[in-house]
Amino acid sequence: MATSVDRSATGARPGPDGPLPFVAMYHSVGDRSADPYRITVTPGRLDRQLAWLRRHGLRGVSVAELLAARARGAGRDLVGLTFDDGYADFVTEALPVLRRRGCGATLFVLAGRLGGDNAWDPLGPRKPLLTADGVRHAAAEGVEIGSHGLTHVDLTRADDAALRAEAAGSRAVLAELTGTPVDGFCYPYGTVDRRAVAAVRDAGYGYACAIDPGPLTGPFALPRAHIDERDHAVRLFLKYRLHGLRRRPAGRRR
Secondary structure, eight states: OOOOOOGGGOSSOOOTTSOOOOEEEEOEESOOSSOTTOOEEOHHHHHHHHHHHHHTTOEEEOHHHHHHHHHTTOOTTEEEEEEEETBTHIIIIIHHHHHHTTOOOEEEEOTTOTTOBOTTOTTOOOOBBOOHHHHHHHHHTTOEEEEOOSSOOOGGGOOHHHHHIIIIIHHHHHHHHHSSOOOEEEOGGGOOOHHHHHHHHHTTOSEEEOSOOGGGOBTTBBOOEEOOTTOOHHHHHHHHHHHHHHTOOTTOOO
């Protein structure tokens, strides 16, 4: 089941005494015959990647569950699984694989594009996004629902009104849709600055995910590792082992 974040434990950035929690970033799961942005993995590849985690004593969970376990001093055997954009294939292709492997996940959806498609990708191909019913179905299956904003815009370029709408407005829409508080946010394109972090924190989220946030690394800018079809066992091993070394906050690299 989705787990709420202990907000009292998210006020400090991940500590230097232990590795940053590993969070994997997925997008679409399905046909990748046309995949110019390398955002799609096949169900078979996802299954093999999750099987690799299990063979190494690891289990994929939602980010909320991962952070809650870390706050208790546990969770070293957990990794976060995130799926960005809210593609319709999450329910039909990804969810059965997650269930088969005993894994949880966080699904970051675009509250202003429910039932639409990935119009922000100029090269396509067009992929349908989950409808409101699809999001509710994923939530009922225990998937944590997080916000990816309203419309998939670069928040570092948004004006103040748009930034508030993308952060606070999307959270309100999804909370009403699912009937539960929304703790997690994910910055579109992974782009983040201090102004975006402040807007997300002020909107009431408990954490936020980025990609490589550099000096902003912390509970409101968690780094993630992009996972795609090319990530076989060796690549997964390297991404997992090097994650903390490559993504320490500024001033903490050794």
